[in-house]
Amino acid sequence: MGLAARRGMHTLSGLSRRRSILSKIAVATAAVMLIGGGGNAAADSSGETLKWEYSPASRPAAGPETLTMANNHRPESGNNLKAAPGTKDANGVWQVDRTTTTLSNTVTDGDGGTANLTFEVYTTDANGNPKDQVKLTDPDTGKPAAYGVVVSSFVTSGGTAKVTLRYGDLKTNTTYAFRTSAYDGSLYETDWSAWSKFKTRGRAVDIKLPEPNKSAPAVDLDKYQEPQVGTRNLPEEVTRAAKDAGKGSETCTDHGQKITCIEVGKPSDLSAKERQDVANRLRASSGGLVPWCNDAGVSLGKDYLKRDSACLKWATPIVFKYLTKAPDGNIYNPADARFASAIEIKLDPVSRKFTQRLALVPMDPFVVEHGTIGMPGPFTMIPTFKCSPECTTAAPVWDGSNTWQPKGDFHAAYATFDHEWTGGTATKTDKLQLDWTIAGTFPGAPGQDYPQWLGNSTPDFDIRCDVVASATSPGCVFSAYKPTWVMNFAKTPAAVAHAWLIQSKLPNHPGSKVAGKPIKYLPASVRDSDLNRKVICPDGWAKTYGNPDTTPIDTSDTVSCDEFAYAASYNSGGMPASLGGMNEVDTGNDCVQTYASRIATGDWRLYDDIRTAAPTWKEFCGRSSMSNYQNTQSMQPFSGTFSSPSKFRLLDKDEYWVAFPEFAHCDASKVTVACVVPKP
Structure with missing residues (x-):
C-alpha cells in the first residue's frame, strides 16, 4: 500500500480493504479481550487465522483498542528507523556493536497526543528478506513478550520511541529486519512501517577451555624460574x-x-x-x-x-x-x-x-x-x-x-x-x-x-x-631477579585464560616478559589492594551486572568479578596514578569485558561480553564475570607461596613476570581471538 493510501487518501478499493481490516481488527480485539490475550494469533468469525501482516491490533501487545473512538485520528510510524549503537553501511544495513540493540523510530499522533510503537523483529534469508519472527523477551519482566513483540513507552507526537532488546534475544554476527506500528492508547496504526535491517557484531573472544579440576596438583613454580x-x-x-x-x-x-x-x-x-x-x-x-x-x-x-x-x-x-x-x-x-x-x-x-x-x-x-x-x-x-x-x-x-x-x-x-x-x-x-x-x-x-x-x-x-x-x-x-608467576590452569582455566587474553592483547601487556612489562607488586601493608579491586569490581558487581550466562562450577559456587592486572599491583586499573598507579581508570566499565560460561560438560568458553561494544584493545585493564571458585583459587597460592618470605620474598614494587605455558600455541593477533586450550 502506498503512503497516500496509508494516510487516508484512499481509493475505493483501498477504503474497502481498510474497512475489511478494521472489521477483522474489531473481531480480533474482541476475541483477545475475551480470552485475555496470549501469544497466538487471534481468529476472526470465519475461523481464519489472522496473518502477521495485519495491524498490531490483531495481536494487541500495546493494549486493546477503544473502538468507540474509531473516528479519531490513528497514530502513524515515522520513516526514521534506527538500530543502535552503530552506523549504517553502504547497503543501508545498521552495523550494531552489541546484541542488546536499541531500536527506534519516530511516531506522530494526529490528535496531538502521545503514542508508542510496537517493534517486531525477523531473521533474514540469504537475500536479506524477512524470514522468521524473533519471539522477543519483555525487557522489564524477562518473560516472553506477548505476541513476541516489544512495546516502547509513550512519547509526545513527533518524538522518537525506542526499545532496547533484552540480552539473549539476538544472536551474534546475524542480520535482522525490524518494523514498527503505532498505538496512541486508543487506536492502532492500520499498517506496519517499512522494514529496516541491522546486523549484530561478531564475537571478539572465543576461547574453549576444559572442565576445572579441583584436585589438580599445585604448579611447580621452580620449573619456570629461568636464569x-x-x-x-x-x-x-x-x-x-x-x-x-x-x-x-x-x-x-x-x-x-x-x-x-x-x-x-x-x-x-x-x-x-x-x-x-x-x-x-x-x-x-x-x-x-x-x-x-x-x-x-x-x-x-x-x-x-x-x-x-x-x-x-x-x-x-x-x-x-x-x-x-x-x-x-x-x-x-x-x-x-x-x-x-x-x-x-x-x-x-x-x-x-x-x-x-x-x-x-x-x-x-x-x-x-x-x-x-x-x-x-x-x-x-x-x-x-x-x-x-x-x-x-x-x-x-x-x-x-x-x-x-x-x-x-x-x-x-x-x-x-x-x-x-x-x-x-x-x-x-x-x-x-x-x-x-x-x-x-x-x-x-x-x-x-x-x-x-x-x-x-x-x-x-x-x-x-x-x-x-x-x-x-x-x-x-637477589632483588634484581624477576621471578615468574604461573597460575594453575588445570584448576582454574577461565581465570588463566582471562589473564592471558589481557596480557596478550592490551598495549600495556601486564606481566609480559616478551614485551618487557613486568607486574609491580603492591603488598597490603603499603595500600589495601581491596581499594583497587572496588574500582574495577565493586561489591556484588558480578551478581548484579555480570553477564547472565556466567556459570559457577557447581551448586556450592557462585559468580564473582575477576580483574587483570591484579588488584595487588601497581599495574591495576584501580591504583591511582598519584600513588604510583600505572594504568589508572575511572571505573571497571573502562576495561575489556568478558565472562566464562559452561556450554556443556567439559566445554567452557571465555567470551567477550556481547552486551557491550567490542573491545578496542586499547584498554588498560580487563574485567571478567566468572566462577568465584576459579577466580579466588587462581590467586590463592600467590600469597601462600610465590610472594611469601619463604619463597621469592616480594617487597613493595618488586617486579615479576606472569607466564601462560598452556597458551603458547594461541594467536592473539587475530581480530577474533579464538583458541582451544590445551592444544588439541
Whole structure:
C-alpha cells in the first residue's frame, strides 16, 4: 500500500480493504479481550487465522483498542528507523556493536497526543528478506513478550520511541529486519512501517577451555624460574682505565730476577675450542652448590642469577704468569698457568646466612712460550671474597688443594666462603655488595703477589636482606631477579585464560616478559589492594551486572568479578596514578569485558561480553564475570607461596613476570581471538 493510501487518501478499493481490516481488527480485539490475550494469533468469525501482516491490533501487545473512538485520528510510524549503537553501511544495513540493540523510530499522533510503537523483529534469508519472527523477551519482566513483540513507552507526537532488546534475544554476527506500528492508547496504526535491517557484531573472544579440576596438583613454580642474565662491575673496566693511564693490563710483582703477574682475561680471549674445553672442565668439576650453573644455555662468559642463587662465569680465564728478567733488563721465557673459573652463590630467603663457592679448574699449568729456562716450584692461588656492609665472612674452606705443581697437575679446587648478614631493621632493607680478588705466590717469593680484582656485585648481584617481609624470618634474595608467576590452569582455566587474553592483547601487556612489562607488586601493608579491586569490581558487581550466562562450577559456587592486572599491583586499573598507579581508570566499565560460561560438560568458553561494544584493545585493564571458585583459587597460592618470605620474598614494587605455558600455541593477533586450550 502506498503512503497516500496509508494516510487516508484512499481509493475505493483501498477504503474497502481498510474497512475489511478494521472489521477483522474489531473481531480480533474482541476475541483477545475475551480470552485475555496470549501469544497466538487471534481468529476472526470465519475461523481464519489472522496473518502477521495485519495491524498490531490483531495481536494487541500495546493494549486493546477503544473502538468507540474509531473516528479519531490513528497514530502513524515515522520513516526514521534506527538500530543502535552503530552506523549504517553502504547497503543501508545498521552495523550494531552489541546484541542488546536499541531500536527506534519516530511516531506522530494526529490528535496531538502521545503514542508508542510496537517493534517486531525477523531473521533474514540469504537475500536479506524477512524470514522468521524473533519471539522477543519483555525487557522489564524477562518473560516472553506477548505476541513476541516489544512495546516502547509513550512519547509526545513527533518524538522518537525506542526499545532496547533484552540480552539473549539476538544472536551474534546475524542480520535482522525490524518494523514498527503505532498505538496512541486508543487506536492502532492500520499498517506496519517499512522494514529496516541491522546486523549484530561478531564475537571478539572465543576461547574453549576444559572442565576445572579441583584436585589438580599445585604448579611447580621452580620449573619456570629461568636464569636471568645480569651485569656487574667487571675487571675489564679497570683494565681499560689502567691502559689509558699507561699502567698496563695486568697486575705484576717484581721479585728481582723473577716477575709474577696475575691477569683476568675475557672469554673473547679464548678460541672456540678453548671456550668449549673450559665449559666442559667446569661442568665435569661442578660441586653442585648451584646445580643449574652448568645447565645447557648457561653460557661461559656471562653472569646469571635467580632469586636465591647466582652463577658467575665471566671471570675466565685467570692467568698466572711467571717471567725471567735478564741483566740487560729484558724479560724472557714467560710461563703461564691458565685457569677457568666460576663463582656460585647460594642464598636462603629465610636466613641471614649465605654461601659463595669459587671453582678453579686448570687449563694449562705453566705453558712455556719461549726457551727452556726452568719452571718455578709449586704455586698457590689465594682468593679473597668480601661482603659489606654489616656482613661477616669466614675463612674459606677448600675442597681440593689450592696449590698446583709445575707440570701435569690438572686437579680442580673449590673455595667455599660462608657469610652472614648482621644488620636489619623493620623499616628498611640492606644492600650487601660482594667483592672478589685473587692473588698468587710461589716458594722463594718475598711475599704474596699484589691481588688482581675480579670485580664486584653491583648492580644486579648485590644482595638484598630484610626483616620487612617477616620480622621473625629475616632473609636475603637477589632483588634484581624477576621471578615468574604461573597460575594453575588445570584448576582454574577461565581465570588463566582471562589473564592471558589481557596480557596478550592490551598495549600495556601486564606481566609480559616478551614485551618487557613486568607486574609491580603492591603488598597490603603499603595500600589495601581491596581499594583497587572496588574500582574495577565493586561489591556484588558480578551478581548484579555480570553477564547472565556466567556459570559457577557447581551448586556450592557462585559468580564473582575477576580483574587483570591484579588488584595487588601497581599495574591495576584501580591504583591511582598519584600513588604510583600505572594504568589508572575511572571505573571497571573502562576495561575489556568478558565472562566464562559452561556450554556443556567439559566445554567452557571465555567470551567477550556481547552486551557491550567490542573491545578496542586499547584498554588498560580487563574485567571478567566468572566462577568465584576459579577466580579466588587462581590467586590463592600467590600469597601462600610465590610472594611469601619463604619463597621469592616480594617487597613493595618488586617486579615479576606472569607466564601462560598452556597458551603458547594461541594467536592473539587475530581480530577474533579464538583458541582451544590445551592444544588439541
